[in-house]
Amino acid sequence: MFYPESALSAIALTSDAVSRSISAENFTGEKGKGGMATEGTGANCARDLGQGWKVSPSVLLKPGEVFPLAEIDGPGVIRHIWMTDSCGRNRKLIFRIYWDGSETPSVEAPLGDFFACADCQNYSQLTSLAVCVNPKRAFNCYWEMPFRKKCRMTVENIFNEDIVLYYQIDYLLTAAPENAAYFHAQFRRVNPLPYKEVYTILDNVHGCGQYVGTYLYWGVNSNNWWGEGEIKFYLDGDTDFPTICGTGTEDYFCGSYNFDVNGQYREYTTPYAGLAQVARPDGLYRANQRFSLYRWHIPDPIYFKQDIRVTIQALGWRDKGRYLPLQDDISSVAYWYQDTVCETFPPLPDEDGLEII
Numbered sequence: 001m002f003y004p005e006s007a008l009s010a011i012a013l014t015s016d017a018v019s020r021s022i023s024a025e026n027f028t029g030e031k032g033k034g035g036m037a038t039e040g041t042g043a044n045c046a047r048d049l050g051q052g053w054k055v056s057p058s059v060l061l062k063p064g065e066v067f068p069l070a071e072i073d074g075p076g077v078i079r080h081i082w083m084t085d086s087c088g089r090n091r092k093l094i095f096r097i098y099w100d101g102s103e104t105p106s107v108e109a110p111l112g113d114f115f116a117c118a119d120c121q122n123y124s125q126l127t128s129l130a131v132c133v134n135p136k137r138a139f140n141c142y143w144e145m146p147f148r149k150k151c152r153m154t155v156e157n158i159f160n161e162d163i164v165l166y167y168q169i170d171y172l173l174t175a176a177p178e179n180a181a182y183f184h185a186q187f188r189r190v191n192p193l194p195y196k197e198v199y200t201i202l203d204n205v206h207g208c209g210q211y212v213g214t215y216l217y218w219g220v221n222s223n224n225w226w227g228e229g230e231i232k233f234y235l236d237g238d239t240d241f242p243t244i245c246g247t248g249t250e251d252y253f254c255g256s257y258n259f260d261v262n263g264q265y266r267e268y269t270t271p272y273a274g275l276a277q278v279a280r281p282d283g284l285y286r287a288n289q290r291f292s293l294y295r296w297h298i299p300d301p302i303y304f305k306q307d308i309r310v311t312i313q314a315l316g317w318r319d320k321g322r323y324l325p326l327q328d329d330i331s332s333v334a335y336w337y338q339d340t341v342c343e344t345f346p347p348l349p350d351e352d353g354l355e356i357i
Contacts, residue, residue, distance in 0.1 A: 003174050006079060006144055017174035022070045023167060024056045029072065041164065058166040061093075061157040069153040069167060074100070076173045078145035078183075083111065084138050086164035088120045091354040093163065094156040099182050100149040104343040109187035110354060111155065113333050115139035116276065116294045118217035118356065124277035127269045130213060130296045130335075133276070143212075143335065145183040146176035158351050181209050181337035189349055191329035192221055193314050201231075201310040202334040204346075209338030210301035211308055214252075218291045219329030219356075222316060225258050226326055229313025236306045244302065249312065253293045265291075272296045290356075296335075310334060 004015040018031075024041070026034035037043075040056025061067055085093060095114050097107035112120040117133045126133035132140040145151070151171075157163050186202060193199055201214060211233070220226045227249030232242035246252045250259055254273035259265050265278045277292035302308075314326040348354075 003077070003146075003177055003180075004172070006142075015174070017172040020072075020076075020171055020173060022072070022169040022171075024059050025054075029070070029169075029171070058164050061155070061163045061165055063157055063160050063162070066154050066156045067165070069155055070151060070169050072147075072151040072171060074147045074149050074151065074173075075175045076147060076151065076171050077176060078147075078151065078169065078171045079142070080170040081141040081167070082138065082170075083115075083165065083167045084136075085111070085120075085166070087159065087161070088137055089159055089163075090118065090120055090356045092157065092159035092351075093165070094158060094348065096154045096156070097145070097183075097185075098150075098152040098154075099147050099341050102341045102343070104341065104345065106182055106341055107185040108345055108348055109185055109333050111139070113187055113215065113217065113331060114185055115141060116215045116292070116333070118292060118331060119277060119279060119290065122277070122279065124267070124292070125269060126274065126276040126294070127271075128274065128294065128296060129271045129298055131294070143183055146180040147182070148176055158354075179339075181339050182341055183335075183337055184342055185333055185335050186342075186345055187331070187333050187348065188346065189329075189331040189353065191219070191331075191353075192327040193330055195327055196325045198229075198232075198311045198313050199330045199332070201312060201332045202336070203309045204344040205304075205309070205336070205338065205342055206307045206344070207338040207340045207342070208305050209308075209336055210303045211297060211310065211334070211336045212301050213294070213296045213298075213333075213335035214310070215333040215335075216253075216291075216293045216312075217331040217356075218293065220289045220291075220326075221328050222324075222326060224316050226314070226316050226328060227258065228315035228317065228323060229326075231310070231312045233302055234309040234311075235302070235304045236308075238309070252312075253295050265289075272298055290329075308336070 020029040022029040037056035046053040091110035093111040096105040231246040231252045233244035235243045273295045279290035316324040318324040
């Protein structure tokens, strides 16, 4: 089968790939099997209309439930994922993707963090090529995710109440190119970062691939500017010093001079980078600032042949023009592709370790 590229330049070309979609109205994505439900979360609303009238638009997730969003036999490629939930609770849903029969997830992150929106309860528009967050809390992902034998997606409810989840997974059944790599996304958090330590975004990745994106949710535990630190990419055997070294946190996210416009942080969202959200103190209980930042390496992926490690420094200022190593609350999602399924994910923090306070 012809593997169609997802660019505008290829959209006019015919292909023998077939389009499929999984949702609560078609759990398997089978041809001609959508909208057949007679029971579901919309059954009461459709009681006067019957089958075919939005009977099962969503699923109800019980506390502790791991729900199978998708079980797709390949070869194929995921092209678009849309989700929204009923509660908007920070980090109460855990999203996972498994490739080609692996028991280790290649994607594991809280749902909001995966979609570059850790603070799900406070809406902020994010408009980029890879991810969009649209009103009111609509998560959209356009990362391309090829697979050869099987794709399995799950979502886990770690909340103590029921959550309603709406979702749609759009994909093609088509052969992947020989050199197609597996998509990965890994969540980490350190709170607080120990004094004079650097924050690790990604480590223990071995193989050949490319690093394609970073999401950071940064909680500042001090006053003054917090983003003087450098991001560093250690590639293919680098030890003490990296091959790629940035010049400052706001520089890496394609901004400059503290994101400061007339004495205020200025949010921005662009195709490849942005400061999508600033949580400002409210004069009462919300005393600290938090920042939601993304950087997609779509036109400038960082290639590695053997291994990769990514770190970022947390630096502010102290008196006499000296850097101050910060002890902030830092969370991240690293996005990358590699030729094999990575099986060295660190343990995900527990519910208390995920909570944003």
